[in-house]
Amino acid sequence: MPNVKLLAAKLTREYFDVLTAYNGQQALDLVKTESPDIVLLDVMMPGMDGFEVCQRIRSDPETMHIPVVMVTALSDISDRVRGLEAGADDFLTKPVNDIALFARVRSLVRLKMMMDEWRLRESTSGHFGMLINGVSMLSESTEKARVLVLEDSPLDLDKITETLKRDGADVFSAANCAASLARALAEEFDLVIVSLTLLNEDGLRLCSQLRSHERTRQVPILLMIDEGDLQRVAKGLELGANDYVIKPIDRNELQARFRTQVRRKRYQDRLRANYEQSLSLALTDSLTGVFNRRYVSAHLPRLLDRAADSNKPVSILMFDIDHFKLVNDTYGHDIGDEVLREVAVRSARNLRNFDLVARLGGEEFVVIMPDTDGEAALQVAERLRQRIGDTRFEITAPVKEITVTVSVGVAVGGRVGDTVDTLIKRADEALYEAKRSGRNRVIADKRDIPLSVLQSLQQPGT
Numbered sequence: 001m002p003n004v005k006l007l008a009a010k011l012t013r014e015y016f017d018v019l020t021a022y023n024g025q026q027a028l029d030l031v032k033t034e035s036p037d038i039v040l041l042d043v044m045m046p047g048m049d050g051f052e053v054c055q056r057i058r059s060d061p062e063t064m065h066i067p068v069v070m071v072t073a074l075s076d077i078s079d080r081v082r083g084l085e086a087g088a089d090d091f092l093t094k095p096v097n098d099i100a101l102f103a104r105v106r107s108l109v110r111l112k113m114m115m116d117e118w119r120l121r122e123s124t125s126g127h128f129g130m131l132i133n134g135v136s137m138l139s140e141s142t143e144k145a146r147v148l149v150l151e152d153s154p155l156d157l158d159k160i161t162e163t164l165k166r167d168g169a170d171v172f173s174a175a176n177c178a179a180s181l182a183r184a185l186a187e188e189f190d191l192v193i194v195s196l197t198l199l200n201e202d203g204l205r206l207c208s209q210l211r212s213h214e215r216t217r218q219v220p221i222l223l224m225i226d227e228g229d230l231q232r233v234a235k236g237l238e239l240g241a242n243d244y245v246i247k248p249i250d251r252n253e254l255q256a257r258f259r260t261q262v263r264r265k266r267y268q269d270r271l272r273a274n275y276e277q278s279l280s281l282a283l284t285d286s287l288t289g290v291f292n293r294r295y296v297s298a299h300l301p302r303l304l305d306r307a308a309d310s311n312k313p314v315s316i317l318m319f320d321i322d323h324f325k326l327v328n329d330t331y332g333h334d335i336g337d338e339v340l341r342e343v344a345v346r347s348a349r350n351l352r353n354f355d356l357v358a359r360l361g362g363e364e365f366v367v368i369m370p371d372t373d374g375e376a377a378l379q380v381a382e383r384l385r386q387r388i389g390d391t392r393f394e395i396t397a398p399v400k401e402i403t404v405t406v407s408v409g410v411a412v413g414g415r416v417g418d419t420v421d422t423l424i425k426r427a428d429e430a431l432y433e434a435k436r437s438g439r440n441r442v443i444a445d446k447r448d449i450p451l452s453v454l455q456s457l458q459q460p461g462t
Contacts, residue, residue, distance in 0.1 A: 007040060054068050190266070191220050195224045289344065306370075313414040318365075321363040338393075411445040
């Protein structure tokens with residue numbers, strides 16, 4: 001009990017909302033009813049130990065995607081491997097190092113947010129009767145995984161290659177960061193392993209570069225580090241690495257972490273493929289390729305229900321193109337279509353991968369941002385306004401390029417009682433105010449956003 005209270009106090013100080021359980025069954029009940037973003041499990045619990053609790057979380061389709069970190073006084077490598085094989089994402093040894101703990105929790109919570117959004121999107125597709133098949137993370141195979149390794153120690157590289165070939169993996173190596181990045185961008189990989197003990201290069205730079213490119217943004221990254229190098233582990237997880245293994249490498253632990261990452265990637269890939277395959281033209285705008293009003297009408301209510309249950313906000317941006325009728329009247333509807341497509345491209349390019357943009361009709365668009373409060377939504381809206389308005393649009397008319405601007409209205413939902421209609425109405429009213437105030441600006445519904453933020457971001461022309 002003292003350990004639970006200490007851990008809860010540490011996490012609360014870092015602004016996490018913490019639920020506590022004191023035995024395995026209590027933990028399972030809370031996981032089922034509260035759907036937490038992450039579970040920290042002590043191995044030694046009365047009745048049901050942490051290994052069994054982890055296995056039960058992983059075997060339930062409703063909870064299998066929730067990250068699990070096991071915390072224990074056990075330090076033997078076989079215990080760590082047993083925890084990983086039970087489905088744990090990490091295995092921290094007491095006394096828990098705060099740097100490792102907070103970095104790990106934040107990294108896994110980000111992963112959970114992304115997985116939640118893909119599961120919800122696939123579920124929304126199922127609402128239209130277009131879901132292909134249910135999938136399970138545990139059922140994903142690790143056979144024939146393609147793994148790219150950056151490691152300058154021949155002994156460690158041989159050990160990694162031999163270990164992963166137990167599972168039939170195809171292992172490829174690169175001589176340096178530049179070669180690794182080039183190969184990752186040119187080919188498909190299920191996992192990239194990056195050593196942080198390179199003699200002449202910094203492997204963290206490769207992590208940053210992989211996450212900055214769309215093609216490699218979702219590829220799992222496994223770091224290899226020297227024991228005690230927790231500061232660099234924390235930095236690596238912050239940059240987007242998924243996991244780490246400590247040198248000297250234990251083959252069984254490497255294999256267990258490899259399997260976890262490959263299964264998760266293939267599960268996520270399958271969710272994305274099912275989701276993309278199931279989206280018919282009825283749910284997307286045929287001109288711009290973004291979602292349409294029908295999809296928003298199905299997706300947003302589910303998102304608001306989830307937000308009310310988890311007490312996390314959902315923000316929406318309503319925006320439309322200023323003087324769009326003048327574009328059509330001056331250059332023709334074909335040029336108007338070019339402008340609409342480019343607005344959609346610039347919008348999608350400046351959002352997180354779990355946000356979505358939809359065209360509601362005509363020149364009006366909406367952006368839906370889960371887990372986003374009013375202040376963050378205002379910042380995104382202002383960035384979006386600038387990305388569209390500050391760079392001229394290339395068009396096929398004789399003038400070659402034109403300036404296009406948008407007006408944006410912002411509203412925040414997620415409270416009990418919020419509906420799609422009331423949220424969109426509030427954003428629409430803010431949009432109307434933006435246009436009435438001179439266009440090419442962001443205006444927010446004032447109920448959920450601090451006055452100081454409004455004053456700093458709602459200046460004309462900014």
